[in-house]
Amino acid sequence: MxxxxxxxxxxxxxxxxxxxxxxxxxxxxxxxxxxxxxxxxxxxxxxAGVVEPAGRLPWTLPARTDDVPVPHAVPIDGVVEYREGVHVGYRAWERSGATPAAPFGHGLGWTRWEYTLGEARVTDAGVEVDVVVRNTGARAGREVVQVYVEAPASDHDRPVRWLGGHAAATVAPGDEASVTVRIPRRVLETWDVRQDAWVLPEGEYRLHTGRSVRDIRGVVCVPLGATP
Incomplete structure (x- = not known):
């Protein structure tokens, strides 16, 4: 066809x-x-172009069956065992490095975008990342800015990177908008079974900003301290 x-x-x-x-x-x-x-x-x-298809994929679109982290969920003796741990969904794709047909967070519209990263601020509530998006096309559009977190090496089992936060802006052609993506502190923390508490592993966190988990437009690093 x-x-x-x-x-x-x-x-x-x-x-x-x-x-x-x-x-x-x-x-x-x-x-x-x-x-x-x-x-x-x-x-x-x-x-007809009356409205823009501005959605984003909430999962990964595979290119091959063999690349799918969990190709089936067949019960054995009435039990479905999930072995992914924290590496569920798109996180498993980031760990394997396989190339999908379309990555988590992907989505196009009727226009094009340029990104300019601003500063990242550590607050009591978490981290805030400023981003300026410019509509370089001929149509108005809605852009979803996504920030993915990459944690420093530690003894905790953590994904390669995971979605920390997102923010959207509707921008006229030729214009730009400033958005702030807020990453809650809990999104950065991990559960420590020995302390029986949420903790924030100390080190430098890399914040990948872009249009999807694989379409990264810039990276900013922030040092974060451990919880008392």
Missing amino acids: LAEVPNAVIVVNAGAPVLLPWLEQATTVLWAWFPGQEAGHALADIL
């Missing part, structure tokens, strides 16, 4: 990841999820 209609807009009506072996050949793919009884009107507005 793509060979005959290379500019076709393909609508995927699915609520979970599926394999799309033709994805690289497609010009435009719209993920419709489960849109309900107003699906026709919603799709018409998006395809």
Whole structure:
């Protein structure tokens, strides 16, 4: 089909990841999820450019079945055993390093964006990261700025990186907006079974800012101290 209609807009009506072996050949793919009884009107507005499809993937879209961290969940003697620990979902992809068809947090719209990182501030509530996003396209758009945390090495089992926080801005073409992404302290902490308490491992934390977990536009480092 793509060979005959290379500019076709393909609508995927699915609520979970599926394999799309033709994805690289497609010009435009719209993920419709489960849109309900107003699906026709919603799709018409998006395809006609009345509104922007500004959603982001809440999971990783695999390129190959063999790359999926948990390919099936088959009960054994009535029990489904989950062995991922803290490396669940997109975190397992970051640990394996496998290349997905589309990463966690991915999403496009009708325009393009430039990022400029500002400062990161440590507060009593956690960390705040300032980011300026500029709409360099010809259409207004909504951008979701995402910050992923990479913790220093410690004796705690931690993901390679995980979503710390996000913030959105709607910007006219040619304009820019400043957003502040707040990362709550609890998101940075880990449970210490020996102390029976939440603790903040001491060291330098790397905060990756971008459009998805794999589309990083800049990194800022902040030193954080351990809890008393």
